[in-house]
Amino acid sequence: MKGLNIRQTEYEAVIGLEVHAGxxxxxxxxxxxxxEFGAExxxxxxxVCTGMPGALPVxxxxxxxxxIKAGLATNCSIIRYSRQDRKHYFYPDLPKGYxxxxxxxxxxxxxxxxxxxxxxxxxxxxxxxxxxxxxxKLIHDESGKYSLVDYNRSGVPLxxxxxxxxxxxxxxxxxxxxxxxxxxxYTGVCDCKxxxxxxxxxxxxxxxxxxxxxxGNRTEIKNLNSVRAIVRAVEYEAKRQAExxxxxxxxxxxxxxxxxxxxxSYPMREKKGADDYRFxxxxxxxxxxxxxxxxxxxxxxxxxxxxxxxKRFVLEYKLPAYDADFITGSKQLSDYFEEAAxxxxxxxxxxxxxxxxxxxxxxxxxIEVSDIPxxxxxxxxxxxxxxxxxISWKIAKQVFVVMWDTNRDxxxxxxxxxxxxxxxxxEIRKVIIQVLEENPxxxxxxxxxxxxxxxxxxxxxxxxxxxxxxxxIVNRLIFEELERLFHE
Amino acid sequence: xxxxxxxxxxxxxxIKGKEIGIAELVSxxxxxxxxxxxxxxxxITVCREDCEKRAEDIQNKLDTGENLxxxxxxxxxxxxxxxxxxxTTCASKMLHNFIPPYDSTVSEKLRNSGAVLLGKLNMxxxxxxxSNENSYYGPVKNPWDFERVPGGSxxxxxxxxxxxxxxxxxxxxxxxxxxxxxxxxxxVGLKPTYGLVSRYGLxxxxxxxxxxxxxxxxxxxxxxxxxxxxGHDPKDSxxxxxxxxxxxxxxxxxxxxxxxxxxxxxxxxxIQADVRQRLFEALKVFESMGAVVExxxxxxxxxxxxxYYILSxxxxxxxxxRYDGIRYGYRAEHYPDAGDLYKKTRSExxxxxxxxxxxxxxxxxxxxxxxxxxxxxxKARRLVTEDFEKAFDKVDIIVCPTVPVTAFRAGEKxxxxxxxxxxxxxxxxxxxxxxxxxSVPNGTDSKGLPTGLQLIGxxxxxxxxxxxAHAFEKNTRFxxxxxxxx
Numbered sequence: 001m002k003g004l005n006i007r008q009t010e011y012e013a014v015i016g017l018e019v020h021a022g023x024x025x026x027x028x029x030x031x032x033x034x035x036e037f038g039a040e041x042x043x044x045x046x047x048v049c050t051g052m053p054g055a056l057p058v059x060x061x062x063x064x065x066x067x068i069k070a071g072l073a074t075n076c077s078i079i080r081y082s083r084q085d086r087k088h089y090f091y092p093d094l095p096k097g098y099x100x101x102x103x104x105x106x107x108x109x110x111x112x113x114x115x116x117x118x119x120x121x122x123x124x125x126x127x128x129x130x131x132x133x134x135x136x137k138l139i140h141d142e143s144g145k146y147s148l149v150d151y152n153r154s155g156v157p158l159x160x161x162x163x164x165x166x167x168x169x170x171x172x173x174x175x176x177x178x179x180x181x182x183x184x185x186y187t188g189v190c191d192c193k194x195x196x197x198x199x200x201x202x203x204x205x206x207x208x209x210x211x212x213x214x215x216g217n218r219t220e221i222k223n224l225n226s227v228r229a230i231v232r233a234v235e236y237e238a239k240r241q242a243e244x245x246x247x248x249x250x251x252x253x254x255x256x257x258x259x260x261x262x263x264x265s266y267p268m269r270e271k272k273g274a275d276d277y278r279f280x281x282x283x284x285x286x287x288x289x290x291x292x293x294x295x296x297x298x299x300x301x302x303x304x305x306x307x308x309x310x311k312r313f314v315l316e317y318k319l320p321a322y323d324a325d326f327i328t329g330s331k332q333l334s335d336y337f338e339e340a341a342x343x344x345x346x347x348x349x350x351x352x353x354x355x356x357x358x359x360x361x362x363x364x365x366x367i368e369v370s371d372i373p374x375x376x377x378x379x380x381x382x383x384x385x386x387x388x389x390x391i392s393w394k395i396a397k398q399v400f401v402v403m404w405d406t407n408r409d410x411x412x413x414x415x416x417x418x419x420x421x422x423x424x425x426x427e428i429r430k431v432i433i434q435v436l437e438e439n440p441x442x443x444x445x446x447x448x449x450x451x452x453x454x455x456x457x458x459x460x461x462x463x464x465x466x467x468x469x470x471x472x473i474v475n476r477l478i479f480e481e482l483e484r485l486f487h488e
Numbered sequence: 489x490x491x492x493x494x495x496x497x498x499x500x501x502x503i504k505g506k507e508i509g510i511a512e513l514v515s516x517x518x519x520x521x522x523x524x525x526x527x528x529x530x531x532i533t534v535c536r537e538d539c540e541k542r543a544e545d546i547q548n549k550l551d552t553g554e555n556l557x558x559x560x561x562x563x564x565x566x567x568x569x570x571x572x573x574x575x576t577t578c579a580s581k582m583l584h585n586f587i588p589p590y591d592s593t594v595s596e597k598l599r600n601s602g603a604v605l606l607g608k609l610n611m612x613x614x615x616x617x618x619s620n621e622n623s624y625y626g627p628v629k630n631p632w633d634f635e636r637v638p639g640g641s642x643x644x645x646x647x648x649x650x651x652x653x654x655x656x657x658x659x660x661x662x663x664x665x666x667x668x669x670x671x672x673x674x675x676v677g678l679k680p681t682y683g684l685v686s687r688y689g690l691x692x693x694x695x696x697x698x699x700x701x702x703x704x705x706x707x708x709x710x711x712x713x714x715x716x717x718x719g720h721d722p723k724d725s726x727x728x729x730x731x732x733x734x735x736x737x738x739x740x741x742x743x744x745x746x747x748x749x750x751x752x753x754x755x756x757x758x759i760q761a762d763v764r765q766r767l768f769e770a771l772k773v774f775e776s777m778g779a780v781v782e783x784x785x786x787x788x789x790x791x792x793x794x795x796y797y798i799l800s801x802x803x804x805x806x807x808x809x810r811y812d813g814i815r816y817g818y819r820a821e822h823y824p825d826a827g828d829l830y831k832k833t834r835s836e837x838x839x840x841x842x843x844x845x846x847x848x849x850x851x852x853x854x855x856x857x858x859x860x861x862x863x864x865x866x867k868a869r870r871l872v873t874e875d876f877e878k879a880f881d882k883v884d885i886i887v888c889p890t891v892p893v894t895a896f897r898a899g900e901k902x903x904x905x906x907x908x909x910x911x912x913x914x915x916x917x918x919x920x921x922x923x924x925x926x927s928v929p930n931g932t933d934s935k936g937l938p939t940g941l942q943l944i945g946x947x948x949x950x951x952x953x954x955x956x957a958h959a960f961e962k963n964t965r966f967x968x969x970x971x972x973x974x
Contacts, residue, residue: 097809278853283696
């Protein structure tokens with residue numbers, strides 16, 4: 001869509017999210033079936049999760065614990081007595097004719113997350129977190145003649161996290177999702193593999209004139225499963241609604257889908273009255289009662305969360321706030337950092353490796369932090385070797401490339417390839433004299449005051465020594481030799 | 489000696505004393521079923537071959553000294569109790585072809601106790617009904633008078649036990665569905681406390697009301713069968729965790745000093761005169777044995793039926809949502825899309841009574857009705873329960889008729905759903921509150937039709953309930969099963 005850019009108009013977007021996160025538990029919400037992703041269709045189901053007559057649900061206690069962990073990590077109050085409700089609708093992937101969910105009394109309420117966009121912090125309200133079961137999966141035959149149903153996913157435990165309509169832009173939405181992902185990963189509540197559908201997002205969005213306090217008609221875009229798609233959908237939908245208003249039309253309150261290939265949202269086919277889910281408490285399930293002992297047990301099992309860890313990294317490792325934020329943005333990355341940092345003195349250097357070469361490598365090869373081939377121990381050794389002047393920064397980079405491919409001890413690589421820094425003054429002086437002889441033009445330039453050219457000469461010396469010459473010694477000697485030349 | 493007239497305890501004694509063989513016993517029952525089922529319609533499925541084989545197995549076990557509490561006892565299950573490998577229809581076209589790949593906990597327990605499954609019993613389709621006239625497999629007839637209904641929804645269970653077509657039967661009771669047919673057919677029907685017997689594998693109708701229980705020829709049998717089926721089941725979240733006693737220990741004929749409460753609201757209008765007469769005679773029997781009878785009051789009685797009607801419809805409509813033709817059971821033949829598949833399958837697969845329940849239940853939880861119907865009914869449920877809790881502060885047992893009337897004629901109440909619902913006005917409160925209750929035979933009315941006496945006990949106090957019922961049975965002339973006309 002061309003034309004209107006909402007940022008430059010008098011409209012603002014009001015956005016709330018519903019995030020469905022698959023819990024990282026091994027068994028389903030109400031039966032003992034496995035939750036492994038990608039198994040043969042209909043091999044992980046039983047009478048309970050296929051809705052056979054007479055089968056009864058038994059709540060997965062661990063799923064409740066995980067939901068509470070998510071609630072605690074997002075500053076929610078934990079409701080000590082909550083119920084599970086039946087949400088009724090008909091769909092072939094929903095075997096019981098209802099989804100077990102929580103309507104009136106969710107497990108967690110009234111929390112918030114802090115996000116930072118363009119250097120300014122913002123609190124995003126979390127209205128509630130409730131547990132529910134996932135549905136199966138419909139697979140439509142290409143001929144259109146029939147559809148198949150896979151019930152492996154039916155009954156997989158989910159939490160739904162509902163935010164307040166506190167988000168105002170795609171940047172804020174992006175920051176929120178990334179923050180939430182980090183927290184869910186930290187707490188081990190969800191593996192957040194969006195490509196496997198373990199984190200799915202519905203966007204509720206409306207626009208209004210800036211400064212207005214009432215809300216416009218909102219649309220809901222369902223089931224987005226990548227950060228990129230979420231950001232694009234938000235931008236598209238805000239623009240679309242603003243344009244509708246600009247043209248003097250009103251926005252239809254409706255549910256829409258996102259077509260990522262075409263980059264557009266479109267209305268879902270609506271069924272009349274299909275939105276009355278007739279919630280009522282599930283008589284097959286007992287109320288969920290959380291006593292102090294259980295809650296304390298869950299509280300004490302919570303790991304350090306990203307915000308606390310960031311503060312600690314700034315204090316303990318003296319990292320700049322931005323760097324600490326980057327490193328703690330991923331639990332695995334921060335764990336890797338600490339593993340390496342406790343084995344060397346220069347923590348900033350470890351951080352620089354992670355934010356520089358290692359991040360670049362991760363992006364290039366599209367692998368996870370857990371798959372970094374260089375062990376934290378070896379990275380720490382590399383930092384120590386560089387810091388103590390045994391190799392130069394430049395050589396370190398070469399050694400790193402070998403380490404990435406082999407995960408060998410950097411000291412071994414240095415010895416084997418003879419990469420140790422040359423500290424021998426006379427050896428370096430010989431090279432410098434040679435370089436000055438070979439570059440009379442440069443020497444002349446320097447004599448005429450173009451001091452920058454010295455850098456070029458240093459570069460030449462380093463090249464000739466294979467980068468091994470101690471930079472400090474090169475620096476000192478090159479001035480000495482130039483002085484001597486000029487006074488000859 | 490007619491083998492099929494014996495109670496469970498009598499039969500067990502004869503089997504263990506080697507007076508009779510299990511094969512012989514089972515074949516006597518199969519003959520009785522063969523002779524009568526065409527007329528009475530109590531069974532939907534008869535497991536002839538299976539149970540002959542099983543009779544042999546159990547006999548072998550017995551002969552090698554294995555001790556099984558229900559060794560060789562020919563029993564039948566209502567067709568809403570799931571049985572692995574045996575057709576389980578819930579008396580509906582919707583499940584006319586459903587052979588479960590799993591077992592209900594009760595079926596498993598009975599199997600482990602050595603009972604022999606004769607077959608699956610007719611009932612009102614998906615438990616929706618009170619006269620067993622609403623079955624895809626045809627109505628069940630009352631063995632006392634074929635023109636009359638056996639009661640429902642477990643008409644098949646009561647008729648089978650009354651007509652000696654099963655030594656005992658097990659079904660479920662949501663508002664009186666065991667006790668009311670037991671009363672109409674002159675047998676014993678026990679609804680245990682909610683949570684005492686696992687509901688796993690009971691095809692759900694009104695989940696928060698229904699309990700599985702036995703229909704038997706004697707109170708002692710009810711205790712023996714309850715011993716076999718009660719107990720905590722981790723597969724049923726609402727099943728009680730406490731251990732249950734041996735219920736037969738309570739049957740000592742000593743009810744001296746037991747306090748019994750007669751609800752004054754239950755003996756007013758709408759009760760058949762001779763049913764009331766039998767009740768007063770029963771009270772005299774209790775008093776003669778040293779029990780103390782006093783009046784109690786249940787002011788909320790008038791709301792009990794309505795509350796049940798609303799809440800059970802809501803639960804049933806939800807529970808019946810899974811019958812969609814997608815995974816099992818009946819599926820309509822021609823449908824252009826999924827929506828149509830649902831519509832046709834459910835229109836063709838469900839009978840009228842079930843559809844009425846679904847429509848009502850859907851209506852009561854609709855956005856506009858939730859507060860005015862569903863929530864109010866929940867409140868009424870609470871108030872009715874409080875009436876009972878108050879009464880139980882003063883008395884140990886509530887005593888009343890099971891049903892205000894005796895068996896009515898088939899078709900008589902077909903167009904009168906409200907009148908039909910009044911037939912469980914005395915029984916429904918025990919389901920609303922979750923208490924235990926039993927119906928025992930209490931003589932006949934002027935037409936010679938059986939009437940039942942209902943006793944209601946405190947939660948998990950089946951011991952006292954069975955003690956009182958047993959003492960009554962022993963001290964009346966109804967201590968043997970009735971000689972039914974067939």
